[in-house]
Amino acid sequence: MNLLYANDRAGQFPPSYYAATAIGSREFAPLRGEVRADVCIIGAGYTGLSAALHLRQAGVSVVVVEAHRVGFGASGRNGGQVGSGQRQDQGWIEARYGIERAHRLWDMAQDAKALVKSLIAQHNIPAPFAHGVAHAARSMGSFAQQSSYAEKLARDYGYFEIEVLRGGDFAAIVPSPAYVGGGLDRGAGHIHPLNFCIGLGNAAADAGAQIFGGSPVHHIAGGARPIVQTDKGRVICDTVILATNGYGAGLTRQTAARVMPINNFIIATEPLGADAARVLTQNIAVADDRFVVNYWRLSEDGRLLFGGGESYGYRFPNIIPTVMKPMLQVYPHLRGVRIDYAWGGTLAITPTRMPYAARLGPILTASGYSGHGVALATMAGKLMAQATQGQSAGFDLLTQVAPPAFPGLGGLRWPLLVGAMTWYSLRDRMGW
Ligand SMILES: Cc1cc2nc3c(=O)[nH]c(=O)nc-3n(C[C@H](O)[C@H](O)[C@H](O)COP(=O)(O)OP(=O)(O)OC[C@H]3O[C@@H](n4cnc5c(N)ncnc54)[C@H](O)[C@@H]3O)c2cc1C
Structure with a gap:
C-alpha cells in the first residue's frame, strides 16, 4: 500500500473546500525521456516549490517532479494556520539544544512567517494573510501554562504579540463552552493553503523551473x-532535493526511520450566515490544547472549517463522523448543520516534533514539520536552495536539531508507533 494512492484519485485534488475555491491551478505534463538540471526536486508542496523558486532566483536550473499535481499533498489540504515558533516550545528547545540555538530557531521561525507574507505580496498570490491565532485552553492548568509561556516569549524573546484572555474575554472571540481562556497570537495568522501552494508553483514555473506532474519517482x-527515475523518464542532476514529507518516506531509509506519516481530517459546514458569529467573532484561527489538536476558522463565505481527528494506518476512516464528534464538543449548537466538504491529508511527524533535515550524499531533504509546516516548510525550501549555493548556515542549524530515529524493533516499529499514538489520542478522548 502506498500513501500516494491510498485515499485519492491520481492527479486530482481531494474534494475539499480549498479545491472548490482554488485559483490559477495549472496542469503540468508528465516527464517523458531524459532531462538534465543542476537540481532535481521531488515533490511539489511548499518545501519543493519554495526551493524551486529560490533556486531559480539564483539562476540555477531546476526540474520539479511531482507524483500528482502542484498542491496535491498536505500543502493543498491543511488548516492554513501560519503558527509562531517551532512545533516544540522554546523552553523545551532551550533545555535540549541550549539558549543560543533556541534563539536562532525562534528567529528562523519568525523569518518563516515573514517569508510567507512576502511571497504572497511579491507574487500576488490570492491567499491573503489574516492575522490572529488563538490557543484555547480546556483547563485552568493549561491556561496557566499558556500565560507563563506568553510571559516567557515577551521576556526572553522580545515577542509581545500574545494577548492572554481569561473566561468571558476569551469567550467574546471564541464563543465555545469548552474553553476557560487562552492566548491570542496576533503575530501568527491564516491563509488559503492551496492557493498559496498553487501561487508558489506558478511563480517557480514563471521563473523558469520545469515542473512535471503525474511523475512518481x-x-x-x-x-x-x-539519477532520479520516474515512471516514464529520468532526471540527471548534481543535487536532489527530497521534498515528499508524509507521502514519500520510503525513498530513503534515513527518512523512513525518522518521519512517520499520520492522517488528519477537516470538514467544512454549509455557510453559517449570521450564525458565524456564534463560532468566531473575529477573522482568526483557533487551535486547542488536545494531543490530537482541534483547529478551526471561518472561510471567506462564512463556513466553519474544522479540523480534528487523526488516523495512523493507510486508509482514511469515515471522515464526517470522525470530525463531527470533536466539532460538536466545541460547538454543541451546530448539531444538525450540513457538511458540504470533508477531506483528509497525510502529514509527517518526528519523535521530537522538530523537523528532519539532512544531507544524504547528494540529497538534501527536509520533512516532518509535525503539523507546523506552512511557514517552516516554506522556509526549509529556501534554506535548501541556499545550501546548494554554499550558504548553508540556516540549513545546517536544522540538521543540528534533526530528530533521532523512532525507537523500535525492526519490523515491529510501525505497530509500536501506532500503539503509542493511539494511546495518547485515547487520553484526549477520556480527558486524562
Ligand atoms: C489536514 C492537515 C492539516 C494541517 N494543518 C496545518 C496547519 O494548520 N498549519 C501548519 O503549519 N501545518 C499544517 N499541516 C502540515 C502542513 O500541511 C505540512 O507540514 C506541509 O504542507 C508540508 O509541505 P511539504 O511540501 O513538505 O509536503 P507536501 O505538501 O505533502 O508535498 C509533498 C509532495 O510530494 C509528492 N510526492 C511524494 N512522494 C513522491 C514521489 N515518490 N514522487 C513524486 N512526488 C512525490 C506528493 O504528491 C506531494 O505533492 C497540516 C497537514 C494536514 C494533512
Whole structure:
C-alpha cells in the first residue's frame, strides 16, 4: 500500500473546500525521456516549490517532479494556520539544544512567517494573510501554562504579540463552552493553503523551473551524478532535493526511520450566515490544547472549517463522523448543520516534533514539520536552495536539531508507533 494512492484519485485534488475555491491551478505534463538540471526536486508542496523558486532566483536550473499535481499533498489540504515558533516550545528547545540555538530557531521561525507574507505580496498570490491565532485552553492548568509561556516569549524573546484572555474575554472571540481562556497570537495568522501552494508553483514555473506532474519517482540512483527515475523518464542532476514529507518516506531509509506519516481530517459546514458569529467573532484561527489538536476558522463565505481527528494506518476512516464528534464538543449548537466538504491529508511527524533535515550524499531533504509546516516548510525550501549555493548556515542549524530515529524493533516499529499514538489520542478522548 502506498500513501500516494491510498485515499485519492491520481492527479486530482481531494474534494475539499480549498479545491472548490482554488485559483490559477495549472496542469503540468508528465516527464517523458531524459532531462538534465543542476537540481532535481521531488515533490511539489511548499518545501519543493519554495526551493524551486529560490533556486531559480539564483539562476540555477531546476526540474520539479511531482507524483500528482502542484498542491496535491498536505500543502493543498491543511488548516492554513501560519503558527509562531517551532512545533516544540522554546523552553523545551532551550533545555535540549541550549539558549543560543533556541534563539536562532525562534528567529528562523519568525523569518518563516515573514517569508510567507512576502511571497504572497511579491507574487500576488490570492491567499491573503489574516492575522490572529488563538490557543484555547480546556483547563485552568493549561491556561496557566499558556500565560507563563506568553510571559516567557515577551521576556526572553522580545515577542509581545500574545494577548492572554481569561473566561468571558476569551469567550467574546471564541464563543465555545469548552474553553476557560487562552492566548491570542496576533503575530501568527491564516491563509488559503492551496492557493498559496498553487501561487508558489506558478511563480517557480514563471521563473523558469520545469515542473512535471503525474511523475512518481521510484528510486534515486547514486553515483557521481544522481539519477532520479520516474515512471516514464529520468532526471540527471548534481543535487536532489527530497521534498515528499508524509507521502514519500520510503525513498530513503534515513527518512523512513525518522518521519512517520499520520492522517488528519477537516470538514467544512454549509455557510453559517449570521450564525458565524456564534463560532468566531473575529477573522482568526483557533487551535486547542488536545494531543490530537482541534483547529478551526471561518472561510471567506462564512463556513466553519474544522479540523480534528487523526488516523495512523493507510486508509482514511469515515471522515464526517470522525470530525463531527470533536466539532460538536466545541460547538454543541451546530448539531444538525450540513457538511458540504470533508477531506483528509497525510502529514509527517518526528519523535521530537522538530523537523528532519539532512544531507544524504547528494540529497538534501527536509520533512516532518509535525503539523507546523506552512511557514517552516516554506522556509526549509529556501534554506535548501541556499545550501546548494554554499550558504548553508540556516540549513545546517536544522540538521543540528534533526530528530533521532523512532525507537523500535525492526519490523515491529510501525505497530509500536501506532500503539503509542493511539494511546495518547485515547487520553484526549477520556480527558486524562
Ligand atoms: C489536514 C492537515 C492539516 C494541517 N494543518 C496545518 C496547519 O494548520 N498549519 C501548519 O503549519 N501545518 C499544517 N499541516 C502540515 C502542513 O500541511 C505540512 O507540514 C506541509 O504542507 C508540508 O509541505 P511539504 O511540501 O513538505 O509536503 P507536501 O505538501 O505533502 O508535498 C509533498 C509532495 O510530494 C509528492 N510526492 C511524494 N512522494 C513522491 C514521489 N515518490 N514522487 C513524486 N512526488 C512525490 C506528493 O504528491 C506531494 O505533492 C497540516 C497537514 C494536514 C494533512
